Amino acid sequence: MTADGPRRSGVTLAAVLLLVAALQLAAYWPGIMYWDAVRQYGQAVSGQFDDWHPPAMEWVWRRLIVLQPGPAPMLLLQTGLYWLGFALLAGSAWRAGRRRLAVLIVLPALLPFALATLGSVLKDSLMAGALLAAAGLTAWAGEERRWGLRSAAIALLLFAATLRFNALLAALPLLVAVLPGTWRRTPTRLITCIVVSALALAVAMPLANRATGARPSGVALSLVIFDLGGITEQSGVDAFPQLAVADPVAINHRCYDPVRWDSYAWWVAEPCPIGFAGVRDAFAAHRQSPYLFWLKAIAAHPLAYAEHRLRHANNNLRFIIGHDVERPVQPQSAPNDWGYRIARNPAQRWIDWLAVQTCRTPLGWPICWITLALGLVWAGRRVAGAMPLALSAAIYGGGYLLLSVASDLRYHLWTMLAAGLAFAVVADALPRRRLLLASAPAIAVAIVGTAARLVW
Structure with a gap:
């Protein structure tokens, strides 16, 4: 094959990403605002923050509405981070000559639930975007000491930690991974990196809340x-x-x-x-x-x-149930004083329909993604780039066993994306038999969950 073949394939892959990103953005413009976002936007407008929802997000939103009022600037920010992350991850694989991996990496980005959730201005969408961009910057930096890229990734991970009280569980494996390999070479050094990284992430939200002057709400x-x-x-x-x-x-x-x-x-x-x-x-x-x-x-x-x-x-986690807990995505903004709504259009209706339908399958059951991530932790322990993503998905998703007060599927957006990316990396590196063994826990819970729905 001539050099023009891979180049054309790379251009095609980039074009697909740009086309889907543009379609998704146009379908949900200027962005759906749930009740949470309506409350956050009100605080962004007034400049009076409390900590029921992340004041760091409201502080950023307040700066963005100077450019354009409403949800549109925040929609651009979270979608921009999301697609930047996937572009960097796919691009780094393509640059390394791993064409198949680059294609596999794009697939989680196309999950209908992810596209629909990304159309809503949410801390979950913004956090996922920040984590994806950080993972992409880390992959692009590779093993070299590119401190500009690493510093940007660290800043994004610390920002993500200000967006959810449990974001530390998702960000910690990624933060440890972004540090130079020499810092993690021995067990002592690795433990030190984990402890210091955990402390940095743990204080990110309290410091951000104090810096923004947010009033304590007693949300915990x-x-x-x-x-x-x-x-x-x-x-x-x-x-x-x-x-x-x-x-x-x-x-x-x-x-x-x-x-x-x-x-x-x-x-x-x-x-x-x-x-x-x-x-x-x-x-x-x-x-x-x-x-x-x-x-x-x-x-x-x-x-x-x-x-x-x-x-x-x-x-x-949508395991042994015989009914839909709730609609997985919202098709329209909640009523708000500013009248912000999206104009329903064929693209949005199609994405929304696909999201609802696929979430009735194991693709929309967090328990399947968490067990998949656990299997990938075992299978991908020697596969470069797989372990941080698999650990992030498993620890963050599993944390909801103890730290959850609601059952919104949007809480699991990052778990789905990180597990999907880890699967892509492992699938490109391991033989099918080992990949099947890694997927066995997810397949088992999918079978049990499906049986429960059929007989309920």
């Missing part, structure tokens, strides 16, 4: 309340602090939903008498630490806590 109390409600439901014993309600166990039974914590919040149509404000005030009145109280409740009722967490995880 949502996890405490949800778990106390679950323990109360499964044990039949009141696990809440002393509240001014009669028979908390019976009231909680009417309110508790293993799918999400929202019934305890103030924004639902019929708020539970055991609500966020009441629990918060009870802790304050008795000068109790919510988090110490929470840990003691877990220790006192470990089986009830485990059952609550497993029931929630089953819904969150």
Whole structure:
């Protein structure tokens, strides 16, 4: 084959990426705003931040609306990072002569759920974009000491850590991987890199919140309340602090939903008498630490806590269920004071339909992607570039077993993308038999999940 053949193939691959990116952007212009984004945009406009949603994102949004009001600038930012990451990853593979890998890398980018979710202005989409761009910069830097590229990747990973309280789990393997190989050569050096990287990521959000002047909202109390409600439901014993309600166990039974914590919040149509404000005030009145109280409740009722967490995880990860937990993507913005909506069009309807339909298959079940990532951790331990992505997908996705209060599929966008990329890298490097063994856990849970849906 002449040199013109690979060059033409590379141009074709780049053209496909540009075409899909343009189509996706046009389909969802100027960007869908969920309820979260509506609240965030309001704070970006006012400049008065709290930390219920990431104030770092609101701070960036406030700077962008100077250029153009509305969701469009944030949509451009998150889509730009997303496609930049995939372009760099595919480009680095192509530059190394691994044409097949470059093509395989593009496939996760084309997941309908990812394209539809990317059309919504969300911290999940922005975080995934930042992580992808960081992974792409790391791949492009290769083994050379290109500190400009590495520094940009580190900055993006620290930025990603300001966007979700659990983003550390996703960013840590990538941050360790972006450091020069000589820094990780011995076990002692590797442990040092992990500890220092974890500390840097852990302080990123608190420092960003303080720098933006965000008011504390007590958002972490949502996890405490949800778990106390679950323990109360499964044990039949009141696990809440002393509240001014009669028979908390019976009231909680009417309110508790293993799918999400929202019934305890103030924004639902019929708020539970055991609500966020009441629990918060009870802790304050008795000068109790919510988090110490929470840990003691877990220790006192470990089986009830485990059952609550497993029931929630089953819904969150879409495992053994006989119904759709909720629509995987939203087709339109929530009502907002500024009237921002997307104009429904054939491309958006087609992407939305594909996203809904594919999410009814194992492609939309986080449990399949997490188990795939776990298999790839084993299979790809000696495959360059695979381990950080597989670990990131497995640790971040698995973290929702303990750290989740809702079952939105968007929480798993990064898990799907990282596992898909890790699979691409491993598939290009290993024989089919070993790849099949790595995929066996995912295949098994897909079979069990499918059977459950057929007989439910």
